[in-house]
Amino acid sequence: MEAMNKNMFYKGFIFILAVAFNACNISTTTESEISDSAKIVSTNGTLSEILVELGFEDNIVGVDVASTYPASLKEKPKIGHNRDIASEGVLALGPDLVLGIANVVKPEVVEQIRAAGVKMVLFEHEYSVEGAKQLIKAVADSLGQSAKGDSILTALDADLVVADSMIEQIENKPKVLFIYARGTGTMMVAGQRTQLDKMIELAGGVNAVQGFDDFKPLTAEALIAANPDVILLFDSGLSSLGGIDGLLEVQGIDLTNAGKNRKVVEMDGQFLTGFGPRLGKAVLELATKIH
Numbered sequence: 141m142e143a144m145n146k147n148m149f150y151k152g153f154i155f156i157l158a159v160a161f162n163a164c165n166i167s168t169t170t171e172s173e174i175s176d177s178a179k180i181v182s183t184n185g186t187l188s189e190i191l192v193e194l195g196f197e198d199n200i201v202g203v204d205v206a207s208t209y210p211a212s213l214k215e216k217p218k219i220g221h222n223r224d225i226a227s228e229g230v231l232a233l234g235p236d237l238v239l240g241i242a243n244v245v246k247p248e249v250v251e252q253i254r255a256a257g258v259k260m261v262l263f264e265h266e267y268s269v270e271g272a273k274q275l276i277k278a279v280a281d282s283l284g285q286s287a288k289g290d291s292i293l294t295a296l297d298a299d300l301v302v303a304d305s306m307i308e309q310i311e312n313k314p315k316v317l318f319i320y321a322r323g324t325g326t327m328m329v330a331g332q333r334t335q336l337d338k339m340i341e342l343a344g345g346v347n348a349v350q351g352f353d354d355f356k357p358l359t360a361e362a363l364i365a366a367n368p369d370v371i372l373l374f375d376s377g378l379s380s381l382g383g384i385d386g387l388l389e390v391q392g393i394d395l396t397n398a399g400k401n402r403k404v405v406e407m408d409g410q411f412l413t414g415f416g417p418r419l420g421k422a423v424l425e426l427a428t429k430i431h
């Protein structure tokens with residue numbers, strides 16, 4: 141299979157072997173061929189990073205707003221964000237192939253794109269070290285670039301060893317609260333089954349909020365009850381609040397340990413939440429900042 145992929149790619153074709161998962165997690169296999177000048181739309185920042193590492197940057201004709209790395213992607217036309225992605229914006233770019241993460245793009249949007257005759261491939265993406273590796277491998281294999289995929293995985297493993305050796309030496313586990321902010325009007329905390337929960341754990345901390353999945357609006361009561369040692373935000377989120385001084389004006393923040401000690405950590409959003417090729421580096425940076 142691998143040999144066939146390579147041959148077909150170098151003959152001028154990308155051979156798509158896509159493993160699509162349905163809602164029950166039963167996998168089915170679909171295959172198709174597209175030319176190597178194919179126009180690709182990526183609906184996810186991590187898929188975009190992987191595409192670029194595999195050498196497909198020039199094929200990308202549109203990306204979601206979280207496709208911020210490498211910085212050159214910021215110049216590409218934008219098609220929205222997570223569940224706000226609409227088929228019209230994607231189809232207007234005339235893609236041959238659209239890539240997405242299962243259960244992130246709305247099912248009706250997937251249907252509309254496919255009904256327009258455009259190939260849309262969905263990948264599973266679990267927020268774990270294994271999930272990051274599986275995604276990289278699945279994307280690389282599906283585009284006939286298994287060898288490049290392997291070298292991304294080797295580099296990722298090396299980064300993870302460095303991060304682990306630092307984290308092993310740490311004994312205390314700070315309570316970390318992640319706040320997703322887009323100005324004071326949109327402030328959400330990250331519960332379980334989120335990229336943030338898993339990143340905090342990988343970096344040797346504990347999520348300060350427990351007992352719910354996904355994101356929920358921040359409330360002063362929950363903030364005070366959680367009493368985090370560290371508050372973590374995207375750098376864009378912190379600046380949308382006016383920096384640390386602005387964050388401290390949000391009700392309840394000044395009553396937490398993090399607020400009293402101004403222990404506020406910011407990181408680039410896609411770097412922190414990507415669970416892709418830069419995962420090891422992100423774990424190391426987060427660990428260094430929260431401890």
Ligand code: HEM
Pocket residue numbers: 185205206207208221222320322326335355374376377408409410413
């Ligand atoms: C209420 C839900 C959300 C809203 C309204 C929202 C809104 C936005 C907006 C407007 C941008 C563009 C910002 C800019 O260009 O400066 C953005 C970027 C981004 N969003 Fe979201 N978002 C939401 C949920 C999420 C979630 C759950 C995640 C993942 C944890 C996420 C991850 C990102 C990332 C990585 C970026 C890239 C730019 C950056 O780092 O700020 N967003 N979001």
